[in-house]
Amino acid sequence: MCGRFALSTPLKQLPSVLQHRMDREHQDRYAERDLIVPGEPLLAFRSDQSGPEASxxxxxxxxxxxxxPAKGPRPFNARAETVAEKPSFRGAWRHRRCLLPASCFFEKGRAIRRIDRHSFWLAGLWERWLGGDGSEVDTCTILTTTPNDLVRPLHQRMPVVIPEGLEEAWMAPVHGQQLRALEPLLAPWDPSGWEVVNKQSDGQLSLLSGLES
Structure with missing residues (x-):
């Protein structure tokens, strides 16, 4: 499960592949966010007909x-194990994978982040809903997988994280064997280089002295 995350990274420290594809409006409107929840707008990196772009x-x-769009569920998570079969996700899994920059994600009042404080990519899927009046709404969901040793004490699910350098490979529309080649990226990621911190009442994050095991 990933129902809360943050992007408290300064604009100039966002991944360069994302910065280079943010137009002036995106750059002017960008603001660090300590909490992002379902239903809110968020910054994404995707590949559309014109190629990779910020959105x-x-x-x-x-x-x-x-x-x-006002009726029916609007899932903010999709299980990686079944995403290729479920009608709500299988089209996006084949053609519309995206990346969501994050500085940490939250479980049970605790934040999971990289020790070096760099941002990272959450794996997502996106869709474009077209209304009869010509309106468009772009929405997304975050892929989840089974937890690694760091997250397991907190939750039975965790977000899929895509390593830096694989952005275009992840977002490219592929089929068949090429699509199956992406499946190893859906496995639990290596927790080395990551830490769990406690979110205190003053809003600051403090490193936990030890995580229950």
Whole structure:
């Protein structure tokens, strides 16, 4: 499960591949965010017809075939194990994978982040809903997998994290064997280089002296 995360990274410290594809409006409107929750707009990196681009999306996926976006579920997570079969996700899994920059994600009042404080990529899927009046709504969901040793004491699920350098490979529309080649990226990631910190009442994050095992 990933229902809360943050992007408290300064603009100039975002991944360079994302910075280079943020237009002036995105750069001017960018603000560090200590908490992002489902239903809110978020910054995403995706590949559209014109190639890789920065985009703003709503967190909570609306399938393109859904008649009324106000009705029906809007899942903010999708299980990696079943994403290729479920009608709400399988089209996006084949053609519309995206990346969401994050500085940490939260479970049970604790934050999981990289020790070096660098941002990282959460794996996502996105859809574009088209209304009869010509309106468009871009939405996304975050892929989750089984937890590693760091996250397991906190939750039975954790977000899929895509390593830096594999951005275009992850987002490229592929089929068949090429699509199956992405499946190893959905496995639990190596927890070395990561830490769990406690979110205190004053909003500051402090390193836990030890995580229950």
């Amino acid at each position: 703003l999306m709503l967190w909570g996926l609306i399938p393109g075939w859904q008649k009324d």
